[in-house]
Amino acid sequence: RPLVIRAAAGAVVEIEGGTGELEEGDEPLISVEPGVSWLRLEGLGVGNFKSAKKDHVPMGVQVRGGKAGCRGITLKGLRVHGIWQTFDDGRSHSGDGAGSDAHGIAVYGAGETEETAVDGLVIEDCEVWDLKLGTSEAVVVNGNVKNWAVRRCRVHDCNNIGIDVIGFEGTSKVEALDQARLGVVEDCEVHHISTQGNAGYRKLGKKGASFDPCAGGIYVDGGRDLVISGNRIHDCNIGIEIGCEHGGRATSGIKVRANAIWANTDFAGIVMGGYDRKAGAVTDCEVTGNTLAGNDSPDGCNGQIHLQWRVERCLFSKNRLTAQPRSGMMIGCSVSGKSALAVANRFEENTYTVAKGGDPPRWDYDGKKFGGSGSIEKAWAAWLAALPDGHERGSKVGE
Secondary structure, three states: OOEEEEOOOOOOEEEEEEOOOOOOEEEEEEEEOOOOOOEEEEOEEEEEEEEOOOOEEEEEEEEEEOOOOEEOEEEEOOEEEEEEEOOOOOOOOOOOOOOOEOEEEEEEEOOOOHHHOEEOOEEEOOEEEEEEOEOOOOEEEEEOEEEEEEEOOEEEEEOOOOEEEEEOOOOOOOHHHOEOEEEEEEOOEEEEEOOOOOHHHEEEEOOEEEEOOOOEEEEEEEOEEEEEEOOEEEEEOEEEEEEOOOOOOEEEEEEEEOOEEEOOOOOEEEEEOEOOOOOOEEEOOEEEOOEEEOOOOOOOOOEOEEEOEOEEOOEEEOOEEEOOOOOOEOEEOOOOOHHHOOEOOEEEOOEEEOOOOOOOOEEEEOOEEEEOOOOHHHHHHHHHHHOOOOEEEOOEEEO
16 A cells, blocks of 8 residues: 555645755755655645755756666655745856756656666646746656656746656666656646746847747657657747757657647747757657647748658658648758658658648758748648658648
């Protein structure tokens, strides 16, 4: 039987941290230590925990697997809010941390065997909001974590990534186990996730400060064998990103199914691949049955789906893409030279739609634009011919 710690019937329970002096490093309000198993935390409020001091990491809930592992941990109906790390050294940064990080719910699997994984984790019916995260995440599952689920959660109004699934960061010293895996993210709503105002992503220039709009509603970085389904993601920098930040590694086996992704207008709806030439690969993934509408950056250069570096052997099928009216961009892959790095991908039975009266549909690949004017059929044929070792079959272009 699990040990259950929950709010009494009719009670409102809040565990608060205030603004007191923090110890350097991680400082969770609730810590589930290595070796703890069969524990349920239900209906608790966790938050109002703020720091502006370098290298202090305020957290709501932390689960840490180690030599003894953790099994059967359930976090249900938690309210995690008001956790802020606001340290600011006044400099430009590109996501390098600068000593400013925080988390809402963080799960780390440091075990070095299958038996000592964080196994059977469930995070459900939680709400996570109003977090200032630096370069960290609102909800994160990292390292040797398997057989887990994040479901029916609402994550919103945070200044970095909403839900993150991570591998290859050295959380487990055994690389073969250092990937969050065999998990699901389902039926969640993630919205208003943006780096705007986040000093960890600030660039200072002659015209003042700008902020790299790179926060995903749901982000997989190095995870494997996951299902992301039935989620609603809107008003984020990026809707869903499947990438791999570590060179020579691959994110693989990710199934992105039946999600509704709209109004993510700082970059794109779905982004796939490593973020630069030195990053890792995304291989053997499926993006099927998703609805994407009104995503893309204001200048319309990225598309509803955007391919980055090393997207290999992935299937894109039965998705419905509705482009921004001003651009018509459907699938973007705009950096020249990527054709050698994005190969053997299949596009089948997708529907490409533009708003009535909007610009004609267009696609990018290998730095070349196809469509936007002239014959749609010719643009379509030219784009298909540009796909290396891939193909588009049975799709429709409509209005």
